[in-house]
Amino acid sequence: MTDISKLKDIASQVRRDIVRQVYYATCGHPGGSLGCTDFLTALYFGIMEHDPAFNMEGKGEDVFFLSNGHISPLFYSVLARAGYFDIKELATFRKLDSRLQGHPATHEGLPGVRVASGSLGQGVSVAIGVALAKKMDGDNKNVFVLTGDGELQEGQIWEALMFAAHHKVDNLIATVDWNGQQIDGATKDVMSLGDLPAKWEAFGWEVLYMNGNDMQEVVDTLKEAKRRCGNGKPIAIMMKTEMGYGVDFMMGSHKWHGVAPNAEQTEVALAQLSETLGDYPYPYEQ
Amino acid sequence: MLENIVSTGKKSTREGFGAGLHVVGQQNPNVVALCADLVGSLKMQAFINEFPDRFYQVGIAEANMMGIAAGLATAGKIPFTGTFANFSTGRVYDQIRQSIAYSHKNVKICASHAGLSLGEDGATHQILEDIGMMKMLPGFTVINPCDYNQTKLATIAIAEHQGPVYLRFGRPGWPIFTPEDYKFEIGKAYQLREGSDVSIFATGHLVWFAVEAAKTLAAEGISCELINIHTIKPLDEEAVLDSVSKTACAVTAEEHQMHGGLGDSIAQLLARKMPTPIEYVAVNDSFGESGTPAELLNKYGLGIANIVSAVKTALERKK
Numbered sequence: 343m344t345d346i347s348k349l350k351d352i353a354s355q356v357r358r359d360i361v362r363q364v365y366y367a368t369c370g371h372p373g374g375s376l377g378c379t380d381f382l383t384a385l386y387f388g389i390m391e392h393d394p395a396f397n398m399e400g401k402g403e404d405v406f407f408l409s410n411g412h413i414s415p416l417f418y419s420v421l422a423r424a425g426y427f428d429i430k431e432l433a434t435f436r437k438l439d440s441r442l443q444g445h446p447a448t449h450e451g452l453p454g455v456r457v458a459s460g461s462l463g464q465g466v467s468v469a470i471g472v473a474l475a476k477k478m479d480g481d482n483k484n485v486f487v488l489t490g491d492g493e494l495q496e497g498q499i500w501e502a503l504m505f506a507a508h509h510k511v512d513n514l515i516a517t518v519d520w521n522g523q524q525i526d527g528a529t530k531d532v533m534s535l536g537d538l539p540a541k542w543e544a545f546g547w548e549v550l551y552m553n554g555n556d557m558q559e560v561v562d563t564l565k566e567a568k569r570r571c572g573n574g575k576p577i578a579i580m581m582k583t584e585m586g587y588g589v590d591f592m593m594g595s596h597k598w599h600g601v602a603p604n605a606e607q608t609e610v611a612l613a614q615l616s617e618t619l620g621d622y623p624y625p626y627e628q
Numbered sequence: 629m630l631e632n633i634v635s636t637g638k639k640s641t642r643e644g645f646g647a648g649l650h651v652v653g654q655q656n657p658n659v660v661a662l663c664a665d666l667v668g669s670l671k672m673q674a675f676i677n678e679f680p681d682r683f684y685q686v687g688i689a690e691a692n693m694m695g696i697a698a699g700l701a702t703a704g705k706i707p708f709t710g711t712f713a714n715f716s717t718g719r720v721y722d723q724i725r726q727s728i729a730y731s732h733k734n735v736k737i738c739a740s741h742a743g744l745s746l747g748e749d750g751a752t753h754q755i756l757e758d759i760g761m762m763k764m765l766p767g768f769t770v771i772n773p774c775d776y777n778q779t780k781l782a783t784i785a786i787a788e789h790q791g792p793v794y795l796r797f798g799r800p801g802w803p804i805f806t807p808e809d810y811k812f813e814i815g816k817a818y819q820l821r822e823g824s825d826v827s828i829f830a831t832g833h834l835v836w837f838a839v840e841a842a843k844t845l846a847a848e849g850i851s852c853e854l855i856n857i858h859t860i861k862p863l864d865e866e867a868v869l870d871s872v873s874k875t876a877c878a879v880t881a882e883e884h885q886m887h888g889g890l891g892d893s894i895a896q897l898l899a900r901k902m903p904t905p906i907e908y909v910a911v912n913d914s915f916g917e918s919g920t921p922a923e924l925l926n927k928y929g930l931g932i933a934n935i936v937s938a939v940k941t942a943l944e945r946k947k
Contacts, residue, residue, distance in 0.1 A: 399704040400702070400703065401703070401704070447730065447731070448732060449731070449732070456702050457698055457699075457702060457731045458726050458730045458731045458733075459726070460726070461722050461726045463691075464695050464726060464727050466695070467691070467692045467693075467694070467695020467698070467699065468695045468699040468702065468727055469699060471697060471699015471700040471703065471707075472700070473701045474684065474696065474699070474700060475700050475702075475703030478681070479703075489817075497691070498689075498691040498692055498723070501689035501692035502692045502696075503691065504687070505686060505687070508687075509684065587683075600942070606798050620656055
C-alpha cells in the first residue's frame with residue numbers, strides 16, 4: 343500500500359520549493375509546476391523504480407522525461423527531495439553557474455536529467471527512443487513522459503504518437519497535463535485541442551483519465567497504467583489539473599504560467615503550504 | 629604523383645554509406661539505424677536485411693526520428709539516422725540543437741543527396757546550407773567525404789567516435805580515387821598531393837574536380853598542393869597552416885554556399901593565424917534548380933574550370 347498521506351506531505355514541501363525557487367529567481371513558471379506536483383511526487387515517491395545514484399542510460403530502471411521543460415522548478419524539487427542532488431542546490435535555480443538552468447539540461451551534469459527540454463514537442467520522441475532501447479535490451483521497466491496540453495499543438499507530438507502505436511511501444515506511459523491553459527490564454531481560445539482523448543485513441547493509444555490533483559486517484563491511475571503495459575499499445579493518461587494548484591490566488595488562470603510572485607504574494611502562498619520536510623536554505627552556501 | 633590519382637570506377641558516396649553501415653552493424657551490436665521513408669535512396673537495405681531488429685522505419689517524420697535517436701543514444705545505443713541532407717538539417721534543426729547537440733547525444737546524422745549534384749529534383753532538395761548550420765552547433769563533428777571509399781571508411785569511423793556527427797554525402801555516381809583501406813581519421817586532413825604554388829582545400833564531390841584542375845594547372849607549370857578536408861569540423865588547423873605557410877595562397881572548393889561553408893572555416897583560421905589571399909569555389913548566395921549534376925555544377929560555378937581560374941586569381945593576388 344502506498345502511503346497517500348506521506349505523498350501529500352512531500353507534495354506540500356515540493357510546492358513550497360516551487361514557490362521559493364521562482365520567488366528567489368524573480369522568474370520561472372509556477373503555474374504548471376504547482377498543477378503537476380501531485381503527479382510527479384507520486385511518480386518518484388510511489389510508482390517508479392529508480393536509482394538516485396543516477397545512471398544516464400537508466401538500464402533496469404523506470405525512466406521519466408519532462409517534455410514541458412518550463413515546469414523545471416517542480417522537476418528540480420522532486421529530484422532533490424528524491425536524493426538526486428542536495429536540496430541546498432535549489433537555491434541556485436536560474437542563477438549564473440548553476441546546474442539548475444531555466445529549462446532542464448544535461449549540459450551542466452545535473453543528476454536526474456537525461457535530455458534538455460524547453461523547446462516544446464520533443465519529449466515523447468525521446469521517451470520512445472529509450473523505450474525501444476529497453477525492448478531491445480530485454481529490460482522490462484517502463485518509460486514515463488509528461489507533456490503539457492498546449493504543447494500538443496506542436497506537430498512532432500503527433501508524429502511520435504503515430505510511431506508509438508505503429509511500433510507497439512507498449513512500455514511507454516505518456517501523461518498530458520490537461521489544464522486547459524497556455525501562455526496567451528485558454529487553449530480553447532488560443533488553438534483548440536478538440537476532443538483530445540479521442541485524438542489519442544484514434545492514433546492508437548490506450549487512454550486513461552485522472553484528476554491530477556487527487557493524490558489517491560493519481561497513484562491508482564499510474565498503477566493501473568503500469569499494469570496495462572505490455573499489451574501492444576502505448577498508454578496515455580489525460581490528467582486534469584488546475585494550474586497553480588495549492589496556492590489560491592494562482593489557481594485556474596494562465597496568468598501565473600510564467601510569472602514570479604513578489605515578497606508579499608510569496609508569504610501568502612507559503613502560508614497555504616505546510617513545511618513538512620524542511621525548507622532548503624537561501625541564499626546558497628557550499 | 630598527380631598522375632597516380634586516377635579513378636578506378638564510379639559509385640555514389642551514398643553507396644559507400646550503405647556499405648559502411650552494414651560493416652558497423654556487424655562490428656558493433658549497439659549500432660541501430662533509423663530511416664524516414666528513404667531506405668532505397670540511403671542504401672540501407674543490407675543493414676536492414678541482416679539486422680531487422682536494429683532498424684526502425686520512422687515514416688515521413690524527421691523531427692520524430694531525431695528525437696527517437698536522442699532517446700536511443702541516451703540508453704546507450706549508437707543511432708544512425710538516414711534521410712536526405714535537407715531533411716536531416718534545416719527541417720529538424722531545433723530537434724538536433726536541443727535533444728542531440730545541447731544534450732550531448734551520441735547520434736550519427738547521415739545525410740544523402742546533399743548539394744546541387746542531386747540534380748533534377750531541383751532546389752527544394754538541393755541543400756547548400758547544411759555544413760554551415762551543422763558546424764555552428766557546439767560539439768558537432770561535420771564530415772563530408774569525397775568518394776565511395778572514403779564515405780564507407782568515414783561511416784565506420786564515426787561509429788567509434790563518441791559524440792554527435794553530421795555525415796554528408798551525395799546521390800550521383802562519382803569517381804573513386806581514394807584507397808579502400810587506409811586509416812581514416814576524423815579531423816585529420818588527407819593530403820592528395822604536395823605542391824608549392826597554391827593550396828587547394830576541397831571537400832566532398834569537389835575533391836575530384838580539384839584533382840582534375842590540378843592536372844590542368846600542372847600542364848601550365850603551376851604546382852598545386854591538394855588537400856582533402858573531409859572533416860570540416862573540427863578543422864585540421866595544423867594541416868591548413870602548414871600548407872599555406874609554404875604556398876602563401878589558397879583556394880577552397882565545396883558544393884555549398886560560400887557563406888558558412890568550408891571556405892569560411894579556412895578563411896577564419898587564416899585571418900586569425902596567417903592572413904593569406906583566398907579564393908572560394910562555392911555557390912554565391914543562390915538556390916539551385918533542376919538539371920543534370922554536370923550542368924548544375926557548371927552553371928553555379930563549381931566546375932573544374934572554376935577551380936582552375938580561382939587558382940590563377942589566387943596566384944595573382946599573392947604577387
